[in-house]
Amino acid sequence: MPELPEVETTRRGIQPHIVGRKVTAVTVRDRRLRWPICDDLEQRLEGASVLTTRRRAKYLLIDFETGSLLVHLGMSGSLRLVAENEQPRKHDHVDIGLDNGFLLRYHDPRRFGSMHWLDDASHMLLDHLGPEPLSTEFSADYLYRTSRKRSAPVKHVIMDAKVVVGVGNIYANEALFMAGIRPDRAANKVSKARYELLVEAIKQVLATAIEVGGTTLRDFVGGDGKAGYFAQSLQVYGRAGELCKRCKDQTLREIRQSNRSTVFCPSCQR
Numbered sequence: 001m002p003e004l005p006e007v008e009t010t011r012r013g014i015q016p017h018i019v020g021r022k023v024t025a026v027t028v029r030d031r032r033l034r035w036p037i038c039d040d041l042e043q044r045l046e047g048a049s050v051l052t053t054r055r056r057a058k059y060l061l062i063d064f065e066t067g068s069l070l071v072h073l074g075m076s077g078s079l080r081l082v083a084e085n086e087q088p089r090k091h092d093h094v095d096i097g098l099d100n101g102f103l104l105r106y107h108d109p110r111r112f113g114s115m116h117w118l119d120d121a122s123h124m125l126l127d128h129l130g131p132e133p134l135s136t137e138f139s140a141d142y143l144y145r146t147s148r149k150r151s152a153p154v155k156h157v158i159m160d161a162k163v164v165v166g167v168g169n170i171y172a173n174e175a176l177f178m179a180g181i182r183p184d185r186a187a188n189k190v191s192k193a194r195y196e197l198l199v200e201a202i203k204q205v206l207a208t209a210i211e212v213g214g215t216t217l218r219d220f221v222g223g224d225g226k227a228g229y230f231a232q233s234l235q236v237y238g239r240a241g242e243l244c245k246r247c248k249d250q251t252l253r254e255i256r257q258s259n260r261s262t263v264f265c266p267s268c269q270r
């Protein structure tokens, strides 16, 4: 599933090839995404020029003079640039043709993604989102204050998009391991000093994932669009029953939290 780093990597990959370009033609082969694509998307995009791209949480925004295209990759979506004569494959639902000979092609086998046209930069999907994890707004002080009245497990709190956006399951597992915090510890029982470590770990794990994705940016032009996915070496996620890489003594334990896999070291994480 595309997480924040993959969305950011996609944005950085397509940005230099689409900014300043004019949309020449739009082909929608299947409008049935998570929400149906609006009937006039083609009309709104054709002839418009791309001003810039942005990302908010796991949403990619492509800004035009007249509004913005809000794209979510859902469970299996990808957005990549292909030559205009490249034949569509199965599940290539939308092509946005540009005046430089590229098509921005949206591919999504499971169709859980979405594409919305926004007349201005606000949309209900973007309301109520917490701060970006890599922003200064997301600090230990903030997380400490936010968690004081929350007895839910700390992992739930850092995965709550109202608290902070973009911390997916894998990254939550890895960051809690790096910070030495047990994922099922009550959020209001974690000290400020330990939230310092956790915030640092969240920023580091996401920044590394973006960097790793960034080294394979060329794959967003013509490649299979899968570059950067889970490319970083994982310390705990997917390693239940294996030896902890830090203490080299305990085996990693797996529990289920909200039906998601949580893996941690009972010795290194308290």
Ligand SMILES: [Zn+2]
Residues within 6 Å of the ligand: 244, 245, 246, 247, 248, 249, 250, 265, 266, 267, 268, 269
């Ligand atoms: Zn350990």
